[in-house]
Amino acid sequence: MEHAVRHTVTLIRERYGEPLTLDDLARSVMVSKYHLLRVFTRVTGVTPGRFLTAVRLQEAQRLLLSTALTVADISARVGYSSTGSFTRRFTELVGLSPTQYRRLSLSSVRADHRATRPAPAAPTGWVTGTLHTDGAPLTSASVGAFDSALLQGVPASWSNTAAPGRFTLPRVPEGTWYIHAVAHTRPTPASADRALLVATVGPVKVAGPTPRPLDITLSPMDWTRPPILSASMGIDPQPLAA
CATH class of the missing domain: 1.10.10.60 (Homeodomain-like)
Structure with missing residues (x-):
């Protein structure tokens, strides 16, 4: 089917x-x-x-x-x-x-979300881990904790990091979250096109101050994934494609 x-x-x-x-x-x-x-x-x-x-x-x-x-x-x-x-x-x-x-510009969007999102009520925890790739050269990646398997709305916590590399999401409210990561490949001499790489892990339970380590592997966005909507993650809207 x-x-x-x-x-x-x-x-x-x-x-x-x-x-x-x-x-x-x-x-x-x-x-x-x-x-x-x-x-x-x-x-x-x-x-x-x-x-x-x-x-x-x-x-x-x-x-x-x-x-x-x-x-x-x-x-x-x-x-x-x-x-x-x-x-x-x-x-x-x-x-x-x-x-x-x-x-708002993209940088202003991020500043606006950082400034206006209310501080999480105690208790909170941490989510840490490592981003993996297939070896393609990447721009910096964005990682965030969301309350949905869809990448939408404002994350409870997010950060920019290198990919491949380690990441940390501080002050994630205790509860169940989906951890989303997004990045673009870098343009190369052979191609100016940038592929979008994505990954989702969850549901992830955050409880207490002990970090929850995760391994996340970014892979190209494919036709089965609904579009990314969250402005916080810094991904420009892509043209519609079948």
Whole structure:
């Protein structure tokens, strides 16, 4: 059924601006909606609806940075009938309102999150570990603790580090978290293109002051992963691709 899931992902990426439903997606691959929901979630880790939302908001991020369209126009272009609903969802999953996202530079986004996120209530713990790669030259990597398997919203703790290399996430509130890491490969003389590398480990339980060591291996972003939305992680929105 991987073919059906891949076809569904392609359809979402091509028709994200339309009012797609689970029934529409299931009809396109000629299976029941319940079967599609099961296999899609197993392959991608999220439901078709959540994947669609991530694709819509990724395109909204790109339009906010690359065009002068109003928030209302962008909202309509990416499939929302209500600007208010779009703004609430964007703010929840990106970590900034559409207006803030457009106005702030990437460095300002990080400073804003560092300054405005409330200090975690005690007790907290630490997450440490090592990032591994396949040997490709990388820019610095970002690592963060999130409350979702999707890379969205504002992390409870994050840091920049070298990849490969060690990382530390301080003052992570006790509880269950997903540790996400992202990096770009460096341009080379043979290619100016930068590949996006990602990794997710979790759920990870943080309890007490003893560091929780992890080994995380970055690998290229593939078609099964929903787009990255969190502004905190410093990844520029990428063009939509099948």
